[in-house]
Every structure is written in structure tokens, then in C-alpha cells.
Amino acid sequence: NRLNIPFEKRMELSTNSIAKKLFNIMATKKTNLCLSVDMTSSTKIIDLLEKVGEHICLVKTHIDIIEDFSDNFIMQLKQLATKFNFLILEDRKFADIGNTVSLQYTKGIYKISEWADCVTVHSLPGEGILKALNSCTNTGSKGVFFLAEMSSEGNLITHQYTEATVKMAAKYPDLITGFVCQKKETFNNPGLIQLTPGVQLDSSKDDFGQVYNTPEKVVLENGADVVVVGRGIVASKNPEAQAGIYKNTLWKCYMKRVSG
Amino acid sequence: NRLNIPFEKRMELSTNSIAKKLFNIMATKKTNLCLSVDMTSSTKIIDLLEKVGEHICLVKTHIDIIEDFSDNFIMQLKQLATKFNFLILEDRKFADIGNTVSLQYTKGIYKISEWADCVTVHSLPGEGILKALNSCTNTGSKGVFFLAEMSSEGNLITHQYTEATVKMAAKYPDLITGFVCQKKETFNNPGLIQLTPGVQLDSSKDDFGQVYNTPEKVVLENGADVVVVGRGIVASKNPEAQAGIYKNTLWKCYMKRVSG
Ligand SMILES: O=c1cc(CO)n([C@@H]2O[C@H](COP(=O)(O)O)[C@@H](O)[C@H]2O)c(=O)[nH]1
Ligand SMILES: O=c1cc(CO)n([C@@H]2O[C@H](COP(=O)(O)O)[C@@H](O)[C@H]2O)c(=O)[nH]1
Numbered sequence: 001n002r003l004n005i006p007f008e009k010r011m012e013l014s015t016n017s018i019a020k021k022l023f024n025i026m027a028t029k030k031t032n033l034c035l036s037v038d039m040t041s042s043t044k045i046i047d048l049l050e051k052v053g054e055h056i057c058l059v060k061t062h063i064d065i066i067e068d069f070s071d072n073f074i075m076q077l078k079q080l081a082t083k084f085n086f087l088i089l090e091d092r093k094f095a096d097i098g099n100t101v102s103l104q105y106t107k108g109i110y111k112i113s114e115w116a117d118c119v120t121v122h123s124l125p126g127e128g129i130l131k132a133l134n135s136c137t138n139t140g141s142k143g144v145f146f147l148a149e150m151s152s153e154g155n156l157i158t159h160q161y162t163e164a165t166v167k168m169a170a171k172y173p174d175l176i177t178g179f180v181c182q183k184k185e186t187f188n189n190p191g192l193i194q195l196t197p198g199v200q201l202d203s204s205k206d207d208f209g210q211v212y213n214t215p216e217k218v219v220l221e222n223g224a225d226v227v228v229v230g231r232g233i234v235a236s237k238n239p240e241a242q243a244g245i246y247k248n249t250l251w252k253c254y255m256k257r258v259s260g
Numbered sequence: 261n262r263l264n265i266p267f268e269k270r271m272e273l274s275t276n277s278i279a280k281k282l283f284n285i286m287a288t289k290k291t292n293l294c295l296s297v298d299m300t301s302s303t304k305i306i307d308l309l310e311k312v313g314e315h316i317c318l319v320k321t322h323i324d325i326i327e328d329f330s331d332n333f334i335m336q337l338k339q340l341a342t343k344f345n346f347l348i349l350e351d352r353k354f355a356d357i358g359n360t361v362s363l364q365y366t367k368g369i370y371k372i373s374e375w376a377d378c379v380t381v382h383s384l385p386g387e388g389i390l391k392a393l394n395s396c397t398n399t400g401s402k403g404v405f406f407l408a409e410m411s412s413e414g415n416l417i418t419h420q421y422t423e424a425t426v427k428m429a430a431k432y433p434d435l436i437t438g439f440v441c442q443k444k445e446t447f448n449n450p451g452l453i454q455l456t457p458g459v460q461l462d463s464s465k466d467d468f469g470q471v472y473n474t475p476e477k478v479v480l481e482n483g484a485d486v487v488v489v490g491r492g493i494v495a496s497k498n499p500e501a502q503a504g505i506y507k508n509t510l511w512k513c514y515m516k517r518v519s520g
Contacts, residue, residue, distance in 0.1 A: 038360065040367045064324065064370065065363040095355040095382055097412045098468025099491075100298065103325040107300050109369060110324065122355055124384060126414030128469020135468075152357045154386030156421050164416050208358025208395075209388020231359075 002190035006258050013191035015173040018118045018143030025057045033247045034058040036230035042073040052243035053084030060089045074115050090116035098132030118143035118177050123165040130172045143177030148186050151198030153209040184223025196224035200232035219253035262450035266518050273451035275433040278378050278403030285317045293507045294318035296490035302326050302333040312503035313344030320349045334375045350376035358392030378403035378437050383425040390432045403437030408446050411458030413469040444483025456484035460492035479513035
């Protein structure tokens with residue numbers, strides 16, 4: 001059972017280089033908090049990361065919402081990633097035919113493949129999407145978090161969809177870092193990472209269908225390895241303090257899980 | 261049956277302003293060709309549109325693959341849209357929770373809501389995605405092409421998924437321009453537009469799962485109203501000539517359909 005194996009051990013079972021790195025960072029920094037920096041100002045993102053970088057294993061970006069995006073922002077982000085030892089996940093949710101996705105991943109203003117350690121990908125378009133990403137060889141070490149479930153109310157993902165997603169991923173062991181999902185039953189492979197969004201301490205939903213659970217619920221009951229927190233931290237009055245609180249709470253839950 | 265009603269008549273049945281406009285353009289210019297300008301150079305896109313603008317009713321962009329994107333490109337694109345009387349569809353395939361999608365639609369470098377007449381949206385995340393787009397009031401007239409089916413091999417869309425998508429759309433009559441889909445059975449409402457990609461005269465597939473059909477097949481058998489052509493035109497030796505050929509072939513098919 002992957003849930004009881006410590007991250008140090010699971011690292012050795014990973015076939016994707018980014019999964020190995022992320023397990024290692026979590027074990028070393030003792031944090032499984034992924035901060036979703038859903039803010040539209042690059043300066044504010046950099047300022048926040050300077051303060052909370054020590055608390056996180058992964059930063060999740062929506063690069064296309066940043067109003068003052070520049071190559072300099074990417075440079076600063078990478079410097080912070082090195083300074084604080086965290087990885088970068090661009091939450092692009094690729095969802096097109098393979099040919100289009102390979103262009104979206106490597107070209108344009110953002111050139112995601114050049115700076116993101118990993119990206120999120122929907123399985124909806126079929127296997128061509130993974131085949132295309134896999135063939136983008138301009139980067140060495142890269143990873144995919146494959147969406148097997150979503151956090152939002154009324155989403156159209158069925159059990160069959162999730163199963164087909166996990167099956168599709170199994171053909172690309174070098175590429176797949178893990179799954180974005182909500183349930184521990186979704187997959188078994190201990191070398192893969194369960195990334196779970198939809199977590200907030202002070203709220204149970206937003207106005208557009210987002211559903212929140214508690215850290216205890218997602219880590220202990222639902223099998224989350226890395227937990228994504230966005231507005232719970234970035235929209236709070238004191239993001240720095242909140243980041244510390246989420247980090248400690250989430251790590252305690254993980255410790256309880258592996259020791260129990 | 262929507263398939264036998266001419267575009268002029270269907271225009272009157274549309275509840276979305278962009279669908280009305282698009283039906284009107286098709287009827288006036290006698291073209292149901294949507295050109296997918298999947299090129300990474302803005303200058304090349306503008307040059308091509310100068311040549312083929314007269315042949316198309318809709319231009320479909322992947323704004324995030326353009327290497328030299330600038331606000332000036334958007335200005336030129338809008339000028340061409342006015343000059344040649346076509347609409348602009350940004351094929352963003354939004355596929356996230358509502359809160360994130362509203363940021364992606366209105367913010368960032370691209371500010372899609374400010375220039376795109378319509379956008380493509382996945383139903384996968386659930387109704388919150390439409391609710392969020394609907395609440396972005398910074399634009400007047402806007403439209404959504406909702407993905408009910410995909411062209412790619414092995415995609416995970418089931419009959420149930422398609423049905424749920426069409427049902428979800430029915431709650432947003434002002435917002436929905438039509439469906440991106442492959443089959444005539446997908447929906448009945450004659451005020452909505454069927455946009456069908458995956459068409460090429462010289463090829464039956466690509467290396468990453470794209471599947472091609474002929475103009476006859478998609479318009480006469482499968483119910484396409486507007487047909488998306490990408491590489492069939494942009495990757496051909498003479499895009500200008502090809503655009504003319506696709507336009508004429510597609511329009512003949514439509515004429516045969518409504519008269520038969
Ligand atoms: O199913 C999902 C998948 C993802 C990530 O791939 N997300 C993302 O997590 C973040 C949750 O933010 P929140 O904690 O503020 O709701 C958002 O960036 C959202 O786009 C979700 O909220 N739900
Ligand atoms: O199911 C779909 C949906 C879309 C549009 O929403 N597309 C898009 O049409 C275009 C087809 O290009 P092609 O004619 O070169 O294959 C691409 O931009 C692709 O992203 C598809 O190819 N398949």
C-alpha cells in the first residue's frame with residue numbers, strides 16, 4: 001500500500017525523474033505543501049515566494065493570468081526554486097490534440113517546456129497528448145501530472161474515465177510524475193505522486209463550483225501526497241503565517257499516515 | 261431538422277449574439293470555412309489572412325503558440341476581421357475550475373476576453389466553468405463553442421459525456437454559440453452552430469492521433485455547419501489556392517445539404 005510507505009522509499013520506486021526529485025525535496029524539507037500562486041502580479045508572486053519558499057515543495061503557476069509577465073519573472077522564479085529547493089508545476093491543463101499541445105508546450109511567449117519541471121495534462125483527448133509531449137525532446141528532465149479526477153462540483157469524470165486515464169499513463173512511465181486526483185483508490189503505484197487540490201481550512205466552497213476539504217480528510221482518508229493550496233494562503237490576510245500553518249498541519253497528517 | 265434549414269433562417273433562431281453574427285457572415289460571404297492559423301509567427305499569420313480573408317467566416321487562433329505575440333498583432337487581426345468580415349475564435353479549450361478560468365479569460369498577457377468573439381470550452385470541470393465565463397461582464401457580446409466531442413483517436417468522450425455537455429449548455433442560451441463536435445445527432449437546436457475540426461483532403465491522420473475526414477463526410481453525413489481546416493491549408497504549398505478550394509468544396513456540400 002503506497003499510503004504507508006515513506007517518501008524516501010517511494011523515491012526509489014519512481015521511474016520519472018521529477019517524481020524522484022519531488023519525493024526527495026518533501027523528505028528533506030519535511031513539507032508536502034504545494035502553493036498555487038494564483039495572483040496576477042509577478043512582483044507579488046516573487047515577494048510571496050521569498051517569504052514562504054521555505055515552507056513548500058512545489059509552486060504551481062497559472063502563467064497565463066500574470067499581467068506583467070516577462071522573461072525576467074521566469075529567471076527570478078527559477079532562482080527562488082534553486083534558493084529554496086522547490087519545483088515548478090505549470091498548471092496548463094493541456095487538453096487538445098497532440099500536435100497542438102506540442103506547440104503550446106514548447107512555443108509562444110511562455111515556452112513552458114523551458115522552465116516548468118512539470119505540467120498538468122488532461123487525458124480527455126486520448127493518448128496522442130502524451131505521445132506528443134513525450135516527443136518534445138528540447139528538455140531533459142520533465143514530468144506530467146495527469147488529471148484523473150477534478151475537485152469541482154458536477155464535473156463529468158466517471159469511474160471509467162479515471163480508470164482509462166490511469167491505464168493510459170502506464171504506457172509512459174518515464175513521463176508521468178503522478179496524478180491530479182481526489183481518491184486514494186485511483187492508483188496503486190508507489191512511485192507516482194498523488195497531487196490533490198481543493199483544500200482550505202476556512203471554507204467549504206467558492207462561487208464557481210470549487211469544493212474544499214480539510215488537510216486531514218485529503219491526506220489521511222483520501223491519500224493525497226502533495227496538497228495544493230491556493231486562496232487558503234494567497235487570499236488570506238497573512239499569507240506567510242498561513243503557509244506555515246498549512247505546512248505543519250499537512251506534514252503532521254502525512255506523518256500520522258506513514259506511522260499508522 | 262436543423263440540417264436542412266438555411267443559415268439565414270437559423271440566424272433568427274439564435275439566442276447568442278455571436279451565433280447570429282456568424283450565421284449572417286456565412287450567408288452573406290457564402291463560406292462556412294474556419295481557418296485554423298496554427299502558425300508561430302504573427303507576421304506570417306497576418307500575411308496569410310490578407311490573402312485568404314475573403315474565403316473565411318471565422319479564424320481560429322491558438323494565441324499561446326505565437327512566438328512574436330504583441331498587442332499590435334491583436335490590432336492587426338481585428339482590423340482584418342473588420343476589413344474581410346470574419347469573426348475570431350480563440351481555441352483556448354478552457355478546462356479548469358471556474359475561478360481559474362475567469363482569470364485566464366480576462367487577465368494575463370493575452371486578455372482573451374477583449375478581442376476574441378468566442379472561445380472553446382471543455383465541459384469536463386462541470387457547470388462552474390460556464391457560470392464563471394458568464395459572469396465576466398467586461399465584454400459585451402461573447403460566445404462559447406462548447407466541446408461535446410473531439411476529433412482525436414482514443415479520446416475519452418462517451419455518449420453520456422456528450423449528452424451531459426449538451427444539457428449543461430442548455431442552461432446558458434445567451435452564452436453558447438454552438439458545439440465543437442463530430443456528429444449530427446449531438447444536438448438539435450437550429451440556433452446553435454456545429455463546428456467540426458479534423459478535415460483534410462490529402463491525409464487521413466497525423467502522427468499524434470488527429471483523425472481526418474473529407475468535406476463531404478463532415479458536412480453531408482455528420483452535420484458540420486462550420487468546418488475547421490488547419491494544416492490542410494497552412495501547411496500546403498499554396499495556402500491561398502487551397503483556401504479557395506476548401507471554401508468552394510465546403511460551400512457546395514452545404515448547398516447540397518440544405519437543398520436536399
Ligand atoms: O481538479 C482540480 C485541479 C486543479 C489543478 O490542476 N485545480 C487548481 O488548483 C488551484 C486551487 O486553488 P484554490 O485553493 O484557490 O481553490 C487552482 O489553481 C485550480 O486551477 C483545482 O482547483 N481543481
Ligand atoms: O476535437 C478537436 C477540437 C479542435 C478545436 O477545438 N481541434 C483543433 O482544430 C485544429 C485542427 O488542425 P488540423 O486541421 O491542422 O489538424 C487544431 O488547431 C486543433 O487544436 C481539433 O483538431 N480537434
